[in-house]
Amino acid sequence: xxxxxxxxxxxxxxxxxxxxxxxxxxxxxxxxxxxxxxxxxxxxxxxxxxxxxxxxxxxxxxxxxxxxxxxxxxxxxxxxxxxxxxxxxxxxxxxxxxxxxxxxxxxxxxxxxxxxxxxxxxxxxxxxxxxxxxxxxxxxxxxxxxxxxxxxxxxxxxxxxxxxxxxxxxxxxxxxxxxxxxxxxxxxxxxxxxxxxxxxxxxxxxxxxxxxxxxxxxxxxxxxxxxxxxxxxxxxxxxxxxxxxxxxxxxxxxxxxxxxxxxxxxxxxxxxxxxxxxxxxxxxxxxxxxxxxxxxxxxxxxxxxxxxxxxxxxxxxxxxxxxxxxxxxxxxxxxxxxxx
Numbered sequence: 001x002x003x004x005x006x007x008x009x010x011x012x013x014x015x016x017x018x019x020x021x022x023x024x025x026x027x028x029x030x031x032x033x034x035x036x037x038x039x040x041x042x043x044x045x046x047x048x049x050x051x052x053x054x055x056x057x058x059x060x061x062x063x064x065x066x067x068x069x070x071x072x073x074x075x076x077x078x079x080x081x082x083x084x085x086x087x088x089x090x091x092x093x094x095x096x097x098x099x100x101x102x103x104x105x106x107x108x109x110x111x112x113x114x115x116x117x118x119x120x121x122x123x124x125x126x127x128x129x130x131x132x133x134x135x136x137x138x139x140x141x142x143x144x145x146x147x148x149x150x151x152x153x154x155x156x157x158x159x160x161x162x163x164x165x166x167x168x169x170x171x172x173x174x175x176x177x178x179x180x181x182x183x184x185x186x187x188x189x190x191x192x193x194x195x196x197x198x199x200x201x202x203x204x205x206x207x208x209x210x211x212x213x214x215x216x217x218x219x220x221x222x223x224x225x226x227x228x229x230x231x232x233x234x235x236x237x238x239x240x241x242x243x244x245x246x247x248x249x250x251x252x253x254x255x256x257x258x259x260x261x262x263x264x265x266x267x268x269x270x271x272x273x274x275x276x277x278x279x280x281x282x283x284x285x286x287x288x289x290x291x292x293x294x295x296x297x298x299x300x301x302x303x304x305x306x307x308x309x310x311x312x313x314x315x316x317x318x319x320x321x322x323x324x325x326x327x328x329x330x331x332x333x334x335x336x337x338x339x340x
């Protein structure tokens with residue numbers, strides 16, 4: 001066993017992050033629950049692998065099967081949809097693990113990594129569809145939530161591979177490598193999932209006042225005209241917490257229909273369409289004399305990283321250089337007019 005108690009360290013870090021998130025948000029968010037499950041598993045791994053506490057090796061595979069469904073539910077609840085009663089079906093994973101432990105313990109060697117792999121690939125597949133498939137994610141974040149969930153999904157798949165590596169090491173007579181595999185792969189991936197899940201880009205909108213969507217029977221072109229009018233008159237893009245779900249409620253159009261129409265009319269997803277409007281507002285503010293920070297905040301961005309990323313995507317340069325180029329062009333035009 002490695003002299004450094006990596007599982008103990010990882011468990012303490014994850015528990016601290018869980019408590020910090022719980023206290024700062026004032027409630028058990030889906031991400032906090034995922035952190036708690038990861039902290040629980042690393043703590044049990046510490047007791048089973050480092051301190052050799054009797055019985056913990058039997059508990060270890062049971063608690064492990066809580067992590068994949070917890071990650072999937074956190075993904076769904078923060079990015080895709082609200083909680084549903086059908087989510088209780090994901091408890092079948094730990095229930096199956098308990099049944100296997102009693103009746104066919106060897107089945108756990110297949111079932112546990114399979115659960116990690118299945119849920120990991122599911123997150124990868126859905127998050128690969130981009131921001132339009134995540135209506136509860138903040139549009140200002142663009143593709144970042146999708147990329148973060150990509151990493152979490154990949155971490156689950158790698159965890160499945162680590163379980164397979166452990167079984168292969170034992171079967172081939174290299175059982176002494178098991179603690180190292182657990183410390184470097186299993187614990188490392190749990191720590192990665194816990195830390196990266198704290199990203200502010202994964203925080204969902206508050207749905208305490210969420211209203212059911214009204215089904216629209218209007219023609220797509222009429223809906224697109226309504227979208228354009230609403231964007232021009234109400235400027236919802238100035239709200240940094242705007243989501244596809246919130247925009248669809250305001251318009252009374254289902255989120256999937258809204259994203260499809262915007263994509264058809266603009267060739268872009270909803271996030272890019274909204275951020276295009278934000279950058280246009282920022283450009284006007286810069287020309288009117290606002291500072292870069294003031295233009296960023298007034299146009300619906302709340303972080304410089306998001307603002308600079310989208311500004312670069314649209315203009316090919318940063319705000320300061322863009323403004324200098326615009327002012328230089330205006331000066332050249334003014335000089336030509338005076339000469340004439």
